[in-house]
Amino acid sequence: MRVDSAKLSLAGNRPENQDRVDVVSHKDALLMVVVDGMGGHAHGARAAEVTVTTLKECFAEAPMPVFDPQGFLTLALARAHDRVVKLGEGVALDHKPRATCAVCLVQEAGSYWAHVGDSRVYHLRGGLVHERTRDHSHVELLLREGLIHEHEMRGHPMRNFVECCLGGDTPLPDMSVTARKKLSSGDVLLVCTDGLWSGIEDVDIGQASGNSGEPLELTLRSLAERAVARNSPYSDNTSAAAVRWLGD
Numbered sequence: 141m142r143v144d145s146a147k148l149s150l151a152g153n154r155p156e157n158q159d160r161v162d163v164v165s166h167k168d169a170l171l172m173v174v175v176d177g178m179g180g181h182a183h184g185a186r187a188a189e190v191t192v193t194t195l196k197e198c199f200a201e202a203p204m205p206v207f208d209p210q211g212f213l214t215l216a217l218a219r220a221h222d223r224v225v226k227l228g229e230g231v232a233l234d235h236k237p238r239a240t241c242a243v244c245l246v247q248e249a250g251s252y253w254a255h256v257g258d259s260r261v262y263h264l265r266g267g268l269v270h271e272r273t274r275d276h277s278h279v280e281l282l283l284r285e286g287l288i289h290e291h292e293m294r295g296h297p298m299r300n301f302v303e304c305c306l307g308g309d310t311p312l313p314d315m316s317v318t319a320r321k322k323l324s325s326g327d328v329l330l331v332c333t334d335g336l337w338s339g340i341e342d343v344d345i346g347q348a349s350g351n352s353g354e355p356l357e358l359t360l361r362s363l364a365e366r367a368v369a370r371n372s373p374y375s376d377n378t379s380a381a382a383v384r385w386l387g388d
Contacts, residue, residue: 142386143170143246146357152335152368152375158184159333159379160192168204169247171195172381176259176333178238178305179228187224187237187307194220195243205247210317213243213254217306217315221256224307238307242273242331249388250320251329256313257302260337263321264328267350269342271321276303276314323385326352335378339367348382356382 145165151157158177163170175191177184198216206212220241228236240257253261258275274280278301282288288296304313323329328349337345340363348359360382368375 141165141168141170141247141388144356144384144386145170145172145382146355146360147379147381148357148360148364149377149379150335150364150368152371152378153373154375154377156182156185157377158188159335159377160185160188161331161333161379161381162192162196163381163383164196164199166199166204169199169206169245170383171199172244172246172329172331172383174242174259174331174333174379174381176240176257176335176377176379178240179236179307183227183231183235183237184239186227187239190223190227190237191220191239191241191306194223195241206245209245209247209252210319213245213252213317214315217241217243217254217256218312221306221312225310228307233308236308238305240302240305240333244329244331244383246323246329246383246385249323249385251323252320253318254315256315257305258334260332260334262328262330262332262345264330264346264349265324265326268346270327272342273316276316277301278303325385325387327385328356328382329385330380330382332380333377335371335376336364336367336380339369339371339375339378349384352384356384
């Protein structure tokens with residue numbers, strides 16, 4: 141498996157960075173994870189840290205390549221949810237640790253996605269957004285029902301209201317897990333928190349796959365810094381990881 145990868149996390153205009161992002165690889169598989177922590181001072185960071193640690197732990201325990209990718213992603217997120225819920229025992233409801241999360245498993249020339257909340261996975265091809273996840277959010281629901289247009293989502297007063305997340309209440313949250321998505325040479329997979337996608341357009345994000353000669357790290361940093369600048373002076377933590385598929 142041949143890939144280029146990069147990751148970064150910027151605090152934006154926030155005093156603390158409660159996002160976490162990582163890329164872990166094995167010769168037969170790779171896992172990309174991004175988490176946006178929520179839940180009051182310090183609790184969001186703890187939720188994000190526990191989530192990333194749990195998902196990496198599950199990946200390390202799994203035989204490679206992963207036999208049942210969809211089952212793996214579902215169980216890994218369920219384990220992370222349970223651990224974040226335990227973090228919140230004895231904490232007031234409004235301050236319980238919570239997190240949104242997006243995960244991408246890459247193996248055997250394909251990718252499998254899972255997400256909870258409004259952290260996203262993007263599949264980029266030929267300088268365009270080929271496909272992306274659909275948020276578990278109120279504005280995404282309004283979009284699906286035809287009540288708003290895509291360009292209205294960023295400025296909507298309820299744009300930050302997510303329908304589900306890891307942690308908080310005990311019941312397992314709704315999560316979206318995809319079937320295999322075939323990869324072509326040069327495709328870029330991107331996972332990011334809302335701090336990134338809320339500050340730039342899909343056409344900007346798609347360009348990450350348009351220049352294979354530029355190091356992926358520079359492309360990712362340029363996107364993140366543009367998002368922070370456009371959202372300033374209220375920019376959120378802005379985190380992303382990207383992988384360019386080069387072939388088996």
